[in-house]
Amino acid sequence: MPVKTHSPLSHHTHDCDFHNHHAVFSRHKMSMEDDMDPYYFIKYLQTIPLPTSRLRNVLGEQTNAQQKTLVLDLDKTLVHCSSSPLPNADHTFSVNFGGSTFNIYAKCRPHLQEFLETVHLMGFEIVVFTASQSVYADRMLNIIDTKGRISKRLYRQNCTNVNGSFIKDLRTLGRDLRNLTIVDNSPHVFAYQIENGIPITSWHDDPHDTELLRLIELLNIVAVSDNVQDVLNTEFQLQEMIDAITIDEYTAFLRKL
Numbered sequence: 689m690p691v692k693t694h695s696p697l698s699h700h701t702h703d704c705d706f707h708n709h710h711a712v713f714s715r716h717k718m719s720m721e722d723d724m725d726p727y728y729f730i731k732y733l734q735t736i737p738l739p740t741s742r743l744r745n746v747l748g749e750q751t752n753a754q755q756k757t758l759v760l761d762l763d764k765t766l767v768h769c770s771s772s773p774l775p776n777a778d779h780t781f782s783v784n785f786g787g788s789t790f791n792i793y794a795k796c797r798p799h800l801q802e803f804l805e806t807v808h809l810m811g812f813e814i815v816v817f818t819a820s821q822s823v824y825a826d827r828m829l830n831i832i833d834t835k836g837r838i839s840k841r842l843y844r845q846n847c848t849n850v851n852g853s854f855i856k857d858l859r860t861l862g863r864d865l866r867n868l869t870i871v872d873n874s875p876h877v878f879a880y881q882i883e884n885g886i887p888i889t890s891w892h893d894d895p896h897d898t899e900l901l902r903l904i905e906l907l908n909i910v911a912v913s914d915n916v917q918d919v920l921n922t923e924f925q926l927q928e929m930i931d932a933i934t935i936d937e938y939t940a941f942l943r944k945l
């Protein structure tokens with residue numbers, strides 16, 4: 689998607705479009721080399737202190753303290769949208785933003801409705817946390833969530849800006865992080881709570897994509913676990929992967945930043 693300076697869609701300085709280079713569902717991991725880019729960037733972010741956010745408890749009171757919370761990214765995780773025409777778009781709509789009207793062309797990731805229904809039945813509190821603007825995200829979510837399965841929506845203003853990157857600071861949500869997981873195609877957004885993250889491949893238009901079905905399999909385990917972080921540490925070992933980056937590799941990466 690072309691970057692537009694004032695687009696309501698999520699773009700920011702360091703949102704390197706990682707595409708499929710971070711396909712770290714370990715069951716179909718690609719080569720180490722392909723996987724690594726976002727993790728170099730996470731290593732870099734982890735050297736910068738995360739600013740304390742003035743936001744607190746943005747999800748409000750929890751009715752059941754044992755309930756697991758599933759935080760979902762929107763763009764390229766659940767849908768792919770563009771302000772340029774997409775062939776075979778599932779939905780089109782226009783939004784006004786910054787005094788301009790944007791035509792939005794949207795495609796839904798395969799199995800999206802089945803996914804939302806299944807994780808709802810599994811008992812998750814479902815939250816969408818997007819770095820996009822609410823003026824776009826609300827229109828998109830109204831279209832995909834006709835049954836009201838998503839209980840809360842968080843937008844760009846809920847992100848924390850770290851050197852131009854929109855970070856999703858899970859501490860602001862007011863939930864026990866042992867009961868929470870975030871799914872995002874840009875893993876750097878959870879750089880500071882890496883043990884809560886589930887990286888997913890970026891989706892653009894592959895009609896045969898089955899990542900959401902794979903995700904259901906993993907969430908079946910998460911749903912009944914005592915500690916989500918333990919499950920995800922075992923599944924992905926993301927911090928170990930970041931720690932294994934050598935100084936030479938890291939230095940070479942920094943030179944490209």
Ligand SMILES: [Mg+2]
Nearest residue numbers: 761763764873
């Ligand atoms: Mg995304």
